[in-house]
Each structure stands twice: as structure tokens, then as C-alpha cells.
Amino acid sequence: xxxxxxxxxxxxxxxxxxxxxxxxxxxxxxxxxxxxxxxxxxxxxxxxxxxxxxxxxxxxxxxxxxxxx
Amino acid sequence: xxxxxxxxxxxxxxxxxxxxxxxxxxxxxxxxxxxxxxxxxxxxxxxxxxxxxxxxxxxxxxxxxxxxxxxxxxxxxxxxxxxxxxxxxxxxxxxxxxxxxxxxxxxxxxxxxxxxxxxxxxxxxxxxxxxxxxxxxxxxxxxxxxxxxxxxxxxxxxxxxxxxxxxxxxxxxxxxxxxxxxxxxxxxxxxxxxxxxxxxxxxxxxxxxxxxxxxxxxxxxxxxxxxxxxxxxxxxxxxxxxxxxxxxxxxxxxxxxxxxxxxxxxxxxxxxxxxxxxxxxxxxxxxxxxxxxxxxxxxxxxxxxxxxxxxxxxxxxxxxxxxxxxxxxxxxxxxxxxxxxxxxxxxxxxxxxxxxxxxxxxxxxxxxxxxxxxxxxxxxxxxxxxxxxxxxxxxxxxxxxxxxxxxxxxxxxxxxxxxxxxxxxxxxxxxxxxxxxxxxxxxxxxxxxxxxxxxxxxxxxxxxxxxxxxxxxxxxxxxxxxxxxxxxxxxxxxxxxxxxxxxxxxxxxxxxxxxxxxxxxxxxxxxxxxxxxxxxxxxxxxxxxxxxxxxxxxxxxxx
Numbered sequence: 001x002x003x004x005x006x007x008x009x010x011x012x013x014x015x016x017x018x019x020x021x022x023x024x025x026x027x028x029x030x031x032x033x034x035x036x037x038x039x040x041x042x043x044x045x046x047x048x049x050x051x052x053x054x055x056x057x058x059x060x061x062x063x064x065x066x067x068x069x
Numbered sequence: 070x071x072x073x074x075x076x077x078x079x080x081x082x083x084x085x086x087x088x089x090x091x092x093x094x095x096x097x098x099x100x101x102x103x104x105x106x107x108x109x110x111x112x113x114x115x116x117x118x119x120x121x122x123x124x125x126x127x128x129x130x131x132x133x134x135x136x137x138x139x140x141x142x143x144x145x146x147x148x149x150x151x152x153x154x155x156x157x158x159x160x161x162x163x164x165x166x167x168x169x170x171x172x173x174x175x176x177x178x179x180x181x182x183x184x185x186x187x188x189x190x191x192x193x194x195x196x197x198x199x200x201x202x203x204x205x206x207x208x209x210x211x212x213x214x215x216x217x218x219x220x221x222x223x224x225x226x227x228x229x230x231x232x233x234x235x236x237x238x239x240x241x242x243x244x245x246x247x248x249x250x251x252x253x254x255x256x257x258x259x260x261x262x263x264x265x266x267x268x269x270x271x272x273x274x275x276x277x278x279x280x281x282x283x284x285x286x287x288x289x290x291x292x293x294x295x296x297x298x299x300x301x302x303x304x305x306x307x308x309x310x311x312x313x314x315x316x317x318x319x320x321x322x323x324x325x326x327x328x329x330x331x332x333x334x335x336x337x338x339x340x341x342x343x344x345x346x347x348x349x350x351x352x353x354x355x356x357x358x359x360x361x362x363x364x365x366x367x368x369x370x371x372x373x374x375x376x377x378x379x380x381x382x383x384x385x386x387x388x389x390x391x392x393x394x395x396x397x398x399x400x401x402x403x404x405x406x407x408x409x410x411x412x413x414x415x416x417x418x419x420x421x422x423x424x425x426x427x428x429x430x431x432x433x434x435x436x437x438x439x440x441x442x443x444x445x446x447x448x449x450x451x452x453x454x455x456x457x458x459x460x461x462x463x464x465x466x467x468x469x470x471x472x473x474x475x476x477x478x479x480x481x482x483x484x485x486x487x488x489x490x491x492x493x494x495x496x497x498x499x500x501x502x503x504x505x506x507x508x509x510x511x512x513x514x515x516x517x518x519x520x521x522x523x524x525x526x527x528x529x530x531x532x533x534x535x536x537x538x539x540x541x542x543x544x545x546x547x548x549x550x551x552x553x554x555x556x557x558x559x560x561x562x563x564x565x566x567x568x569x570x571x572x573x574x575x576x577x578x579x580x581x582x583x584x585x586x587x588x589x590x591x592x593x594x595x596x597x598x599x600x601x602x603x604x605x606x607x608x609x610x611x612x613x614x615x616x617x618x619x620x621x622x623x624x625x626x627x628x
Binding site (some may be wrong): 004005031059061 | 444450451462465466468469472473479484567
């Protein structure tokens with residue numbers, strides 16, 4: 001199964017608000033740590049290595065674009 | 070009925086102070102309704118009440134319309150309300166209609182949205198129109214209605230509530246006078262004097278950011294779309310919003326950040342280079358000549374009063390609630406307040422409904438304010454990230470949005486005003502049967518193309534009555550059952566809708582009514598006087614429809 005890149009969230013704005021709220025009051029290192037834990041939790045939920053490799057590649061491509069810009 | 074369209078210079082217009090006999094009366098004169106503030110909300114409410122036969126007195130502390138573009142974006146639902154008030158046509162004729170928004174990151178288009186991706190609606194998602202035009206057309210419409218007594222240069226300086234009236238003190242160029250009102254509606258803006266007189270507050274959250282608005286007259290060729298830039302090269306690390314307005318005027322909002330000096334930023338020497346930089350980024354615009362029409366630097370808060378009703382004093386528009394400008398939810402929600410209150414106040418004053426109906430105004434519009442504040446706060450948090458983590462995710466979303474469709478749904482440059490669905494309102498009769506579509510109890514009625522019995526094409530919303538309307542999927546037995554319903558003289562208009570010609574019914578030309586309302590033969594959708602759905606059935610009895618009307622008027626005997 002390939003990585004889903006079309007809109008798939010039940011309630012995008014509610015999710016985004018909750019995501020930002022999860023970082024409220026954290027220092028930058030604490031935020032990084034939270035993000036790392038979050039990635040690992042979601043990765044476990046996804047399970048499929050193929051999908052995770054697809055996500056890693058798409059995220060990495062974004063980094064390359066940002067560096068260019 | 071509708072006002073004439075003409076090229077009026079509303080910005081230069083002043084309204085004369087005219088002394089009123091009330092000022093010389095021996096004792097304070099009693100008026101049924103006093104509206105404080107002749108902005109879009111106060112004028113819309115005055116027109117609605119007058120059209121319903123209620124004499125209304127409007128006080129405004131100034132004698133001019135607003136300055137500059139201000140509210141600018143008027144939403145489809147607001148235009149439909151203005152249609153009902155008899156002044157939608159000149160606004161749409163004058164305004165710049167638009168449906169499409171584009172979002173850019175730096176100089177690259179990352180996201181395009183269409184706010185009205187389907188046909189079968191008379192009005193566009195938005196028109197852009199300087200606020201003074203909207204106020205001007207409303208004032209012209211108000212001037213056609215003899216029941217409206219609009220008193221310019223009449224400033225309400227004291228408000229004293231009593232059990233059976235509200236005592237007002239009004240200051241004019243000739244001195245103060247006293248007046249009594251059965252009800253007062255405060256439509257006097259974010260710094261509401263009436264709110265202060267009652268010792269009340271609007272509370273919420275202020276945002277540490279400043280924005281420059283510039284109205285710029287220039288001859289450029291760009292489509293009528295909303296363009297929003299995150300971090301453009303011509304205004305780095307901030308956002309910019311561009312809207313086209315009538316008369317060759319463009320509205321530009323530049324985010325400046327909290328440290329900007331508002332007085333300094335208002336100077337043309339500071340504004341002109343910013344505009345020049347914006348134009349220079351585009352080959353099509355780079356040589357455009359321009360002149361500055363109006364500019365302002367603003368900050369904003371998301372806030373509301375705890376309660377919009379305090380006995381005989383009701384609060385509407387910015388007096389009751391405030392939002393950030395992203396999403397055009399300020400004036401639009403204020404006009405929805407007026408739309409919600411007009412029929413209720415008229416029904417109470419005419420003895421069709423108990424005073425408790427006015428509590429539902431507060432309850433429904435407080436919930437609407439919460440929704441608008443939630444949307445506009447989220448947009449503001451995206452545009453102006455409050456923390457390093459928030460900025461990190463914002464930038465990640467924008468970066469991904471260029472290539473990943475899912476991320477575009479997270480880009481938030483403003484979730485633009487749509488009518489609030491009045492979920493959970495005590496005036497709704499909950500569904501007892503399954504229905505598809507979005508026209509659930511509480512929803513604002515959707516428009517559709519219809520063909521009238523005389524063969525002319527028209528619009529569904531133009532056919533609604535001024536009290537209750539029942540949309541009936543054409544069925545002679547159900548139509549017979551529901552003939553001539555009236556609750557204490559408050560009548561029901563039946564609007565039969567058929568898939569094809571051959572009777573007195575409206576024809577559902579494109580099938581949109583059936584689709585949008587899930588209207589089948591015998592189905593009935595009951596609309597309140599403000600065109601919100603309050604009940605629907607597959608094949609109701611007369612008693613069911615009467616009970617739903619009673620519930621919506623708060624005259625139901627059962628709780």
C-alpha cells in the first residue's frame with residue numbers, strides 16, 4: 001500500500017490545533033523530544049515499512065526544497 | 070422596492086442632523102425599539118424591523134459613513150440577507166464578486182481553493198465592497214421606509230435599564246434629551262458605549278501583532294481572487310493579503326509584527342515603498358502607477374461578551390463579539406446577528422411570541438460567536454505562530470503543501486465566513502426520520518435555481534415568505550393537510566416544488582432543491598423567517614408542523 005498523500009484527516013483544523021496545543025509551554029528541546037516520540041508512535045501505528053519509507057522520502061524531499069529556497 | 074444603483078460618492082456624503090420633536094417633549098417619549106449605531110448591523114436590523122411593521126429609532130453619534138474599505142469582504146449569506154432587506158442588488162452590482170483564493174509560499178503558488186465550486190446559487194461566495202458602500206446602500210434603503218427614524222449626531226451617553234423600559238440620555242448639537250425604549254439593541258461597535266454604560270465587558274485574547282491596511286488605487290490587470298502570501302520576497306518573514314475592490318482600488322494587508330511603530334507605519338513614505346515592492350515582484354504589475362487612498366494600522370482581539378442579552382438590552386455585531394480579520398467573520402457575523410434578532414423582536418413586539426424568544430437570540434448567536442472566534446483564532450495562530458513549535462509545523466505544512474495534497478487542507482490563511490448552523494438550538498425540532506444532505510435543523514437555507522409557474526426562471530431564496538415557509542416536495546395530499554396554517558396569526562407560506570411542469574408548483578429546474586434538501590414527494594422542510602431550517606419530515610401531519618412552529622416561536626405548551 002503506498003503512502004496516502006491526498007487529504008485523509010477527519011478534521012484537519014481540529015488536529016492541527018491539538019498538535020500545536022500539545023507543545024504549549026515546552027522548551028525547544030522538549031518540543032523536539034515530543035516530536036520524536038510522536039513520530040515513533042505514529043510509525044508503530046502505521047506498521048508497514050513500505051509506507052514509512054515513502055513518508056521518510058517525502059519528508060526528506062521537503063527538506064531538500066527548503067534548503068534550495 | 071430595491072434602491073437604484075448609481076455612482077454615488079458615499080465617502081463624501083454627510084447626513085444632516087435634524088432636530089426631532091422628542092427633544093422638546095415635556096416628558097421622555099417612549100419608543101418600541103432603539104438601535105444604537107448606524108453601521109451595517111444597526112441598519113440591517115432597522116430595515117428588517119421596519120419591513121416587519123415595527124417602528125424603529127436609530128441613533129448614530131456621527132453623520133458620516135465609515136472611512137476606507139474596512140470590512141471589505143461580504144459573504145454569500147450576508148448578500149442573501151441584504152436581498153431580503155431589498156438592497157442586495159446594488160451591492161452585488163457595485164461589488165467585485167469572487168470565489169477563488171490562492172495561497173503563495175514565497176513566490177510559489179502552493180494552494181488554490183474555490184469557495185463556491187457548484188452552480189445553482191444566485192450569489193457568489195463573496196463580493197468585495199468598501200464598507201461605506203454597504204452602509205450607503207443600507208442607508209438609502211432605510212430612507213425608503215417611513216417606520217425608520219434615523220437620527221444622526223445623536224449620541225447615547227447614558228443607558229439605564231428598568232423593568233418595563235430602558236431610559237436613554239441622548240446628546241445632540243443642541244443639548245441632551247431623554248427617551249424611553251421598550252428594547253435597546255446595541256450595534257455600536259467594539260468600543261460599545263452601551264456596554265460600558267451597563268458596566269459590562271467583552272473578554273478574550275489579544276494578539277501581539279500589527280497589520281497595515283492600505284487601499285491603493287491602481288490600474289493593474291489581475292483576476293478577482295483573494296491572494297495570500299506567506300513570507301514573500303517583497304515582504305520577508307511576514308504575510309500579505311491582496312483583494313480587488315470596486316473603482317480600481319486594491320486592498321493590501323501587510324503583516325508588520327508586534328514591534329512595528331503604528332504611527333510611523335501609517336506615513337505614506339513608509340507605505341509607498343511596501344506597495345512598490347509588491348508590484349515589482351510581478352512582471353504584469355511592476356510598472357503600475359498608484360495612489361494611496363486610505364491606510365490604517367490595526368491590532369485585534371478575539372473576544373465576546375458572556376451574554377448577548379441583558380434584559381431589555383441586546384448586543385449585536387462587534388459590540389457583542391470580536392474576531393481577527395482573517396476569514397471575514399466580523400461584519401458578516403454581525404449581519405447574521407441582525408438577521409437572527411429581527412424576526413424575533415418583531416414577533417415579541419407584535420404579540421406573536423413571548424419574551425423568551427429573545428433568549429434564543431442570545432443563545433444561538435453566542436454559539437455562533439464561539440464558532441467564529443474558534444475559526445479566526447486558528448487562522449491567526451497559523452499566520453502568526455505563537456511559539457517555536459507552532460512556527461516549525463506551520464513552515465512544514467507550507468513546504469509540504471507544494472507537493473503533498475493533504476498538507477493543503479492544513480494551510481490556514483483564513484477559513485472564510487459561512488453561515489453558522491444553529492446546532493442544538495431550542496427552536497429546532499430534531500429529526501425523527503433519516504435525511505441526507507446538509508440542510509439539517511439549524512442550517513441556513515441553501516439557494517437553488519427554480520422555474521416559477523409563469524415559466525420564468527428565478528431563485529429559491531427569492532420565493533420565501535417573510536414569516537415561516539414550508540418547502541414541500543409536491544404532493545397534493547400533504548399540501549392539502551398543510552393549507553392555511555397560522556400560529557396566533559403568524560402564517561405559514563407553502564412552497565411546493567415539483568421535478569417538472571404541470572401545476573402551480575415551482576419547478577426544481579436542475580434538481581438542486583431535491584439534492585440539497587433531500588426533498589422527495591411529500592417531504593417538508595420548515596424554514597424560520599430568517600431562512601434557517603427548524604424542522605423536516607417525510608410526510609408530516611398538520612399537528613406536527615404546527616408544533617414545530619410553536620417550538621420555533623417559544624409558544625409550545627410542552628417543554
